[in-house]
Amino acid sequence: MCISTRAYAIEMAATTVAAPLIAATKSVSPTWRRFQVAFRRHPTALLGGLILVCMVAIAILAPWLGTIDPQAVAPIKRLKPPSADFWFGTDMLGRDVYSRVVYGARVSLVVGLAVAMFSTFLGAAIGLITGYVRWLDAVVMRVMDGLMSIPSVLLAIALMALTRASIGNVIAAITLAEIPRVVRLVRSLVLSLREQPYVEAAIAAGTTLPGILVRHILPNIVAPLLVQATYVCGSAMITEAILSFIGAGTPPNIPSWGNIMAEGRSLIQIAAYLIIFPGICLSLTVLAVNLLGDGMRDALDPRLARRL
Amino acid sequence: MIAYIVRRLFSTIVVMAVVAFVVFSLLYLTPGDPAAIIAGDVATDEDIRRIHARLGLDEPFLVQFGRWLWALLHGDLGTSIFTNLPVTQLIGQRIEPTVALTLCTLVVAILVAIPLGVIAAAKAGSWLDRAVMSFSVLGFSVPVFVLAYILILTFSVQLDWLPVQGYRNFRDGAWEWLRHLILPSIALGTVYVALIARMTRASMLDVLSQDYIRTAAAKGLAPKQVLIGHALKNAAIPIMTIIGVGIALLISGAIVTETVFALPGIGRLTVDAILRRDYPIIQGVILIFSAVYVLINLAVDLSYVHLDPRIRY
Numbered sequence: 001m002c003i004s005t006r007a008y009a010i011e012m013a014a015t016t017v018a019a020p021l022i023a024a025t026k027s028v029s030p031t032w033r034r035f036q037v038a039f040r041r042h043p044t045a046l047l048g049g050l051i052l053v054c055m056v057a058i059a060i061l062a063p064w065l066g067t068i069d070p071q072a073v074a075p076i077k078r079l080k081p082p083s084a085d086f087w088f089g090t091d092m093l094g095r096d097v098y099s100r101v102v103y104g105a106r107v108s109l110v111v112g113l114a115v116a117m118f119s120t121f122l123g124a125a126i127g128l129i130t131g132y133v134r135w136l137d138a139v140v141m142r143v144m145d146g147l148m149s150i151p152s153v154l155l156a157i158a159l160m161a162l163t164r165a166s167i168g169n170v171i172a173a174i175t176l177a178e179i180p181r182v183v184r185l186v187r188s189l190v191l192s193l194r195e196q197p198y199v200e201a202a203i204a205a206g207t208t209l210p211g212i213l214v215r216h217i218l219p220n221i222v223a224p225l226l227v228q229a230t231y232v233c234g235s236a237m238i239t240e241a242i243l244s245f246i247g248a249g250t251p252p253n254i255p256s257w258g259n260i261m262a263e264g265r266s267l268i269q270i271a272a273y274l275i276i277f278p279g280i281c282l283s284l285t286v287l288a289v290n291l292l293g294d295g296m297r298d299a300l301d302p303r304l305a306r307r308l
Numbered sequence: 309m310i311a312y313i314v315r316r317l318f319s320t321i322v323v324m325a326v327v328a329f330v331v332f333s334l335l336y337l338t339p340g341d342p343a344a345i346i347a348g349d350v351a352t353d354e355d356i357r358r359i360h361a362r363l364g365l366d367e368p369f370l371v372q373f374g375r376w377l378w379a380l381l382h383g384d385l386g387t388s389i390f391t392n393l394p395v396t397q398l399i400g401q402r403i404e405p406t407v408a409l410t411l412c413t414l415v416v417a418i419l420v421a422i423p424l425g426v427i428a429a430a431k432a433g434s435w436l437d438r439a440v441m442s443f444s445v446l447g448f449s450v451p452v453f454v455l456a457y458i459l460i461l462t463f464s465v466q467l468d469w470l471p472v473q474g475y476r477n478f479r480d481g482a483w484e485w486l487r488h489l490i491l492p493s494i495a496l497g498t499v500y501v502a503l504i505a506r507m508t509r510a511s512m513l514d515v516l517s518q519d520y521i522r523t524a525a526a527k528g529l530a531p532k533q534v535l536i537g538h539a540l541k542n543a544a545i546p547i548m549t550i551i552g553v554g555i556a557l558l559i560s561g562a563i564v565t566e567t568v569f570a571l572p573g574i575g576r577l578t579v580d581a582i583l584r585r586d587y588p589i590i591q592g593v594i595l596i597f598s599a600v601y602v603l604i605n606l607a608v609d610l611s612y613v614h615l616d617p618r619i620r621y
Contacts, residue, residue, distance in 0.1 A: 145319075146326025149602045153560035154594050158334050161582050161590055238451045242564055245453055248582045261453065265568075269472070272461050279454035287449035294445065 037299070045295020051288035055281075059105040067099035070255045081273065088277045091263055100255040101277050107256035108237045108285060111171055115236035116229040118175045123182025124225060128213050130183065131190025141187070144180040152177035153239055157248050165251040170243060174236045185228055189221045223300045230293035234286045241282055257282045313610065320606050327598045328380065331591050332373050385592035390584045395592035399574060405475045406573035409496065409565065410558050412489050417497040417504065418551065422540075424501070425508025425547075430535055432513060440505055447502025452561045456495035456568040463491060473570040488569075496565045500554050507550040511543035518542075544615045552608035559597045 058065065074094035082089040088097035130140040147155070152174075159173035193199060194217070202216050243249030244258025245265075252259055257278035264274025360366045367375075379386070385395035428440035464472040470491055476484040515521065516539055524534045566575030574593055581589035 142319075142322055143326055145323045146330060149323055149327055149605075150330070150594055150598045151556040151560045151601065153563065154597060157563075157578070157582060158331075158590055158594055161585060161587065162334060162337060234449070241451055242453070242560070246564065246567055246579045246582065261457075268457060268460060269465055272457070272465070275454070275457045276461075279451075279457065283450040283454055286451070287446065290445055290449050 042295045042298060044291045045298075048288040048291030048295065051284060052292060055105055055285050055288065056109060058102060059109050062102045062106065065102055067102050068096050070095060070099040070103045071253065072096070081271070089271065089273045091260070091271070091274055092267065097260065097274060097277060100260055101257070101281055104255045104257045104260060104278060105281065105285075107167065107250055107254060108240060108282065111167065111174070111240040111250075112233040112237040112285075112289070114171045115174045115178060116233035118171070119178040119182050119232055119236075120225055120229045122175070123179045124186050124218075124221070126179070127183040127186025128190060128217060131187040132194060132209070132213060132217070137187070140183070144183050147177075148180045148184070150177075152235075153242055156239055156243060157246075160243055160248040165249065167250055167254065170240055170249050173243075174239050177239070178232050178236065182225075182228060182232070185224065186221060189224060190217055193217050193220055227293055227297045227300060230289055230296065234289040234293070237282065237286050237289070309613070316606065316609060320602055323602055324599065327602075328377060328595065329373070331594050331598075332376055335587050335591050336369060336372070380595070385595065386588040388581075388586050388589050390581075390586045395588050398577060398589060399592055399596060402572060402574050402577045404477070404573075405571045406562055406566065406575060408478070408485070409489060409492055409571060409573065410562055413493045413497040413500065413558060414555075416493055417500045420497075421501040421504035422508050422547065425505040426512055426535060426540060428505065428509040429512030429516060429539075430531075432509075437509075440509065444502040444506045447498045450498070451564075452495055452499065453564050453568050455498055456491070456565060459491045459495055460568075473568075475569075475571045475573075488571075492565045492569045492571060495568070496558065496561045499561065500557055503554050503557065504547065504550055508543070508547050511546040512539055515539045515543045541615075545612055548608050548611060548615065552605040555601050555604050559601060 072095060074090070076094065077090050078092050078094040080090040080094075088101055091097055091100070126140065130137045150158075155177040156170075156173040159176060160169065163169045163173075199212060199216055202212050207215070240249055240256065241258035241261070244256050245262045247262060250256040250259055260278040261275050264271060267274055357366075365372070376386075383396060385399070387393065388395055388398055391398065424440050428437040431437050460472055463470045471488055474488055476488050478485045521534060521538055524538045525531070529538075562573070563575035563578055565571070566573045567579050570576075574596075577589060578593045580586075581593070
């Protein structure tokens with residue numbers, strides 16, 4: 001009773017914040033069909049996808065979108081409010097805020113996608129093995145519990161304080177802070193999947209451990225992992241902005257939304273646009289990622305869709 | 309029951325030991341030699357070796373960890389590199405604004421979020437429900453400092469109702485104290501409200517589909533009584549869990565909120581320490597915040613017994 005109630009509560013918690021319950025165990029093939037149905041039923045997910053595609057396009061096409069060098073300093077034109085010449089105004093060094101915001105999309109998207117990818121891969125690998133190998137489970141999960149009790153932003157701050165500011169280090173620090181959550185999700189899925197008859201059948205047929213993990217377990221956790229990855233992506237973008245904002249993230253010579261806002265920190269009363277434009281872009285992008293994630297979760301778990 | 313509590317306390321100690329180990333390793337891996345920093349620019353190699361020996365920096369990793377842990381258990385978090393003051397003293401000086409901010413936010417957020425979630429669940433599918441859910445998605449997406457600046461621009465710069473930044477001690481008047489905490493609390497609390505409201509709604513919907521709810525309604529109880537007395541009480545455990553888990557959001561958010569609103573709390577101490585690379589302070593802050601988080605979640609776990617008499621450990 002105690003285990004199940006607690007597990008239920010944690011499962012529910014994980015579900016709301018990030019992860020879907022596993023519902024796709026029985027039928028995997030119609031997943032794509034479910035996505036289509038869900039997108040039709042949840043136009044917001046489609047909207048999220050569209051916004052995200054736009055942001056990616058903006059990031060890739062940045063040099064051709066009427067931007068100038070985002071680092072070009074022009075002291076004579078500093079702190080100009082938004083106008084026809086400077087759509088988003090200029091900052092205290094006279095740099096064009098529009099160009100900086102457009103180029104800043106690159107940092108947010110690269111960090112978000114890279115962290116989502118790395119933490120999902122590493123977390124899935126660790127989770128698969130610990131979920132299946134019992135003696136490892138106790139040790140690894142205690143370590144993960146320990147890491148999870150350090151709030152992820154704090155852990156990332158500590159790691160960034162140790163190293164030089166660079167985008168690679170930001171990605172590494174946030175990835176490390178996000179991994180325990182992925183491990184926990186994958187492990188709980190593996191624990192329920194390992195009891196399935198087809199896994200027993202595979203064992204009986206003499207399939208090796210790697211074979212079972214890769215051929216029989218992994219395909220069944222791909223869908224919930226994908227949803228988890230979108231939420232990790234959104235949260236990584238926010239963490240990157242927070243790190244840059246407090247001066248422990250992307251180096252100041254690279255324009256990122258967090259950096260632009262950090263520079264506007266002391267100028268809020270005279271140049272609010274320094275905060276507003278990157279702030280809107282960041283919120284919009286994270287919102288798009290979250291809407292997409294919600295839509296995917298609903299597609300994968302119709303039972304949950306009505307509740308959350 | 310006693311056995312459960314003992315087991316739970318034991319696992320808490322293990323988790324805290326892991327946290328301590330991780331945090332110590334971070335300091336150990338710090339690039340640069342603390343002895344060289346302490347010795348200054350004109351020190352000779354001989355001086356640095358002497359400082360090494362005095363601080364025990366030439367001993368093996370585990371011996372150093374043991375000594376550090378022993379000091380930690382005696383309430384010694386080390387000494388700040390920059391100010392040369394004990395970290396416990398520095399944190400002690402800064403704790404009031406942080407505690408005031410997080411407690412204010414916690415109380416207000418719970419008082420707002422649970423009714424929102426209950427109403428959304430009771431009127432599932434209505435425009436009210438949709439509004440609560442939209443707010444929740446937005447709350448997750450707008451970063452705390454962006455929201456903080458929107459609030460400052462609206463209520464402080466445009467309307468001039470509330471102070472832009474700063475903090476007043478409680479001793480200097482309750483109203484002034486509260487006035488300076490309103491905007492920070494709203495900025496910090498929004499994502500927490502979103503989280504709790506969403507969980508309350510999900511948990512309530514789960515309970516509302518149970519047979520005993522229909523029975524309660526059928527025997528003629530007022531809808532309000534069914535909702536609060538029967539449904540909310542049974543939906544409480546996931547809500548309590550998310551309140552505990554969500555403390556992590558409050559802690560991370562407090563650092564950013566204090567930076568935006570210039571509150572002289574632990575968050576500001578941390579940000580200043582990052583800029584000066586004052587590792588002992590960063591270490592101490594992580595340890596204290598993690599301990600608070602772990603202990604709150606321990607309390608939440610133990611509260612399940614009280615909330616649900618069916619649980620017997």
